[in-house]
Each structure stands twice: as structure tokens, then as C-alpha cells.
Amino acid sequence: MADSPREGKVARPPDFTQLIDLASEFVGGKVLFATDDFFAPAENLLKRDKPRFKEYAYTEFGKWMDGWQTRRKRIPGHDWCVVQLGIQGAIRGFDVDTSYFMGDHAPRVSIQAANFEEDKQPEIPQREVRTATAATPEEFEAISELKSNDWSCLVPMTELKPGNPASSHNYFPVNSQQRWSHIRLNIFPGKYDGPSPGIRDWTAGNPKEPLDLVTIAYGGACVGFSNAHFGHPNNIIGVGTAKLMADGWETARRLDRPLILEDGILLVPGCEWAVFRLAHPGVITQIEIDTKYFKGNSPDSCKVDGCILTMQEEEDMVRQKWDLQGHKWKPLLLVTKLKPDERHVLDSLTPELQDVITPAKLTITPDGGMSRLRLKGFPSSICLLRPLEKPMMRFSVTAGFRENL
Structure with a gap:
């Protein structure tokens, strides 16, 4: 049973909430330490799904809560936890979500951050998810190696609103260009998500080794789509392989598909599409389309196109729902038949390092789903991307992710 308190009118969230949640368990975020997990463990902070409320659910320790809840403080100090981000990157804002904590929310919060290179991170023993423990x-000795008391402060001590539906989200914009790898959340006598784009040092690495230029790990993002009834397109540029069908992008069945199908490529009047901004302008040399888990609902075929746009042109296209004149798109992959539950590795039509693109458009026919898209290639020295201090272009979605605005 999943009842919830009375709904209220919810204000429009800030633009940064459309960015990637770097701390989510979906991208590999994990809790390294928490002072206390008596009623509910800190791992709940990183769940990809919205908090749930179960009116009649109790544990042997008290009310069941889908968040992080410590015991009432009776000893010196305050409670805090340390989160290792799944993707290192610049943080544009925090969402401290107090949903359903009505009489027991943390009154105040502060947030600190630090950056550790992967090969210089102190070894912290893996923690087990638990309750009724401190x-x-x-x-404490192990986490002291991180010296988190001295980390940079991104959010000073600030009061929080209680968790009624109309005001449970406490938004904190962050004006920082720095790359971060760890977060310390302090609560004072509580749940948080930190969405923001990944950042990569493009001067590092082997210049002869192709990179996935569309992955969210480096800053790629979906900036428009036609339909996302069962899963958002950002999922398919996620980190690592999909763990289940819900990790992919899946559209609703098109009502204009043929009543009777013929052999060969399925020829239909309609299709579904998604546009992705590359993490860096570049040349795509290889395309991977993975339909893993989609056994009876994969697309019949797909194609991939690219073009080069300035920041202003991209913003114009978002407002026009990507109704871009066809001659501007460069074909990267012609219409290609897809197989269900299979990883397709395909060569791009741009083997010569000259056809630079900034966004790529994936078109599937007539509908269906896939788990991953990889656009591998080489970053170009031509950089038309928007400056880092400008927030990602907003695109809002209706309930069910049915279409972009």
C-alpha cells in the first residue's frame, strides 16, 4: 500500500533539476560513511525513484521511511554522511528532499564537496546497508583519511522546509566550475539529490583511442525527444551496461503502424526520435546500439544523423521541437535493421576526420526501446558548446515523459 499525504500545488523546479544526478545509485553513486542509520539507512538518499510513503508500514525500530533518518540526537555533535559521486563533475545545484518527513525532518543542512583523482582516493572499507546502528x-577512523571537515562549502547552514507535498523540495543552486568527486551532507538537530553534468579533461588520455562522446559521464545529454512513455532517453547514454529494461528508453506503440507487415525494412509513416547534445564537438567513427532486454519490443530499425549548431541555434531548435530542415543533418548511420536483445556495433559514415557534429539525432522506426547508445569518436578542436557557467538548456516534459516542450 502506498498512500501519501494530501497533495498541494507544487512550484516549478529550477532548470538544474533537468541535469544528471551524479550521486544516484543509477550511475554508481554510493554512501561511504554515515554517523547513524537508526530508522532508515543513508543509502536511501541515492535511490533513482521518487520517495514513497507507506501509511501503515512499520519496522521493529519505528515508522518505515523511504529516506535517511537518524535517531534523535542525545550526544555532542551532529549527523553527517559522505557520498562518493558515481560521475565526477561540476555541480549546478542540490535538491534536498524532505518528502513525508513532517514532524521529524532535519531543521538545517549544509553541504561540502571535495575532488579526489581516482588513483589518489583513500581506501574506505565498503559499508553494508543497515538500520538501528551508528x-x-x-x-570514524577510516573516514577521517578524507579530512571532510575541511572540504569546500557549497551550501552554508540553511533552514529546510518540512516535507509536505507542496514544499518538500529545497533547491540550492551552486555557482562553481570546479570538478567534484565526493559530497558531505551535514544535517543539524533529509534526503538529497545532486543533479549536474559530468566533466572530462579532454586533454588527458590517448588521442588515438575513440571516446564515447555522448555519454552522460562526460557531459552528454538528451535535449529533445518525441516520446518517452516507459523510460527517458537520458537512460540510454548512462554509465555502464543496463541492468534491466527500466534502464533504457522505450516509447509507446504508435497507432499509425501498418496493420499487416511486409518483409524487409518496415516502411511506416511515423517514427520516434531523440536528440542528444555531445559532451564535446567531435567526429563519430563508430556507433553502438544495444537492445539488451528488449526482446519483444525492440525497434524494427534505426538511423543516426548529426549536425553542427551554435549555442543559440540549439536553443532555437529546442523551442521548435527540433523541426530542423533536413539538409542540415549529416547521415552517420543509414536506416539499419535491428535485432532484439543484441548489441549492434556499426561503423559511422564519417571515417574521415572532418565531419564535426555537436548534436546527434537517433531515429527509431516505428517505436520500441533500447538499453544503450554509444557514439564513439574523437573530440574536435572546434568548440561551439555553450560556456560552462550557462545552465543546460531547459526542456520540460509532461507526465509520463510523453513529449518535449
Whole structure:
């Protein structure tokens, strides 16, 4: 049973909430330490799904809550936890969500951050998800290696609103260009998501090794789509392989598909599409389309196109729902038959390093779903991307992610 308190009118969230949640368990975020997990573990902070409320659910320790809830403080100090981001990147804002914590929410919060290179991160013992426990002296000693008390402060101590539906989201914009890898959340006597774009040092690495230029890990993002009834297109540029069908993009069945199908490529009047801004302008040399888990609902075929746009042109296209004149798109992959539950590795039509693109458009016919899209290639020295201090172009979606605005 999943009842919830009375709904109220919810204000429009800020633009940064449309960015990638770098701390989510979906991209590999994990809790390294928490001072206390008595009623509910800190791992709940990183769940990809919205908080749930179960009116009659209780544990042996008290009310079941889908968040992080510590015992009432009776000893010196305050509670805090350390999160290792799944993707290192610049943080544009925090959403401290107090949903359903009406009489027991944390009154105040502050947030700190630090950046550790992957090969220089101190070893912190893996923590188990637990309740009715506090951190041990050994855990305090291990986490002290990070010196989190001295981390940069991104959000000073600030009061929080209680968790009624109309005001449970406490938004904190962040004006920082720095790359971060770890977050310390302090609560004072609570749940948080930190959406923001990934950042990559494009001067590092092997210049002869192609990179996935569309992955969210480097800053790629979906900037428009036709339909996302069962899953958002941002999912298919996620980190690693999909774990289940819900990790992919799936559209509703098109009502204009043929009543009787013929052999060969399915010829239909309609299709579905999604446009992705590359993390860096570049040349695509290889395309991977993975339909893993989509066994009876994969697309019949797909194609991929690209073009080069300035920041202003991209913003204009978002407003026009990507009704871009066909001659501007460059074909990267012609219409190609797809197989269900299979990884397709395909060569791009731009083997010569000259056809630079900034966004890519994936078109599937007539509908269906896939788990991953990889656009591998080489970043170009031509950089037309928007400056980092400008927030990602907004696109809003209706309930069910049915279409972009």
C-alpha cells in the first residue's frame, strides 16, 4: 500500500533539476560513511525513484521511511554522511528532499564537496546497508583519511522546509566550475539529490583511442525527444551496461503502424526520435546500439544523423521541437535493421576526420526501446558548446515523459 499525504500545488523546479544526478545509485553513486542509520539507512538518499510513503508500514525500530533518518540526537555533535559521486563533475545545484518527513525532518543542512583523482582516493572499507546502528570507531577512523571537515562549502547552514507535498523540495543552486568527486551532507538537530553534468579533461588520455562522446559521464545529454512513455532517453547514454529494461528508453506503440507487415525494412509513416547534445564537438567513427532486454519490443530499425549548431541555434531548435530542415543533418548511420536483445556495433559514415557534429539525432522506426547508445569518436578542436557557467538548456516534459516542450 502506498498512500501519501494530501497533495498541494507544487512550484516549478529550477532548470538544474533537468541535469544528471551524479550521486544516484543509477550511475554508481554510493554512501561511504554515515554517523547513524537508526530508522532508515543513508543509502536511501541515492535511490533513482521518487520517495514513497507507506501509511501503515512499520519496522521493529519505528515508522518505515523511504529516506535517511537518524535517531534523535542525545550526544555532542551532529549527523553527517559522505557520498562518493558515481560521475565526477561540476555541480549546478542540490535538491534536498524532505518528502513525508513532517514532524521529524532535519531543521538545517549544509553541504561540502571535495575532488579526489581516482588513483589518489583513500581506501574506505565498503559499508553494508543497515538500520538501528551508528558508525563504529573504526569507521570514524577510516573516514577521517578524507579530512571532510575541511572540504569546500557549497551550501552554508540553511533552514529546510518540512516535507509536505507542496514544499518538500529545497533547491540550492551552486555557482562553481570546479570538478567534484565526493559530497558531505551535514544535517543539524533529509534526503538529497545532486543533479549536474559530468566533466572530462579532454586533454588527458590517448588521442588515438575513440571516446564515447555522448555519454552522460562526460557531459552528454538528451535535449529533445518525441516520446518517452516507459523510460527517458537520458537512460540510454548512462554509465555502464543496463541492468534491466527500466534502464533504457522505450516509447509507446504508435497507432499509425501498418496493420499487416511486409518483409524487409518496415516502411511506416511515423517514427520516434531523440536528440542528444555531445559532451564535446567531435567526429563519430563508430556507433553502438544495444537492445539488451528488449526482446519483444525492440525497434524494427534505426538511423543516426548529426549536425553542427551554435549555442543559440540549439536553443532555437529546442523551442521548435527540433523541426530542423533536413539538409542540415549529416547521415552517420543509414536506416539499419535491428535485432532484439543484441548489441549492434556499426561503423559511422564519417571515417574521415572532418565531419564535426555537436548534436546527434537517433531515429527509431516505428517505436520500441533500447538499453544503450554509444557514439564513439574523437573530440574536435572546434568548440561551439555553450560556456560552462550557462545552465543546460531547459526542456520540460509532461507526465509520463510523453513529449518535449
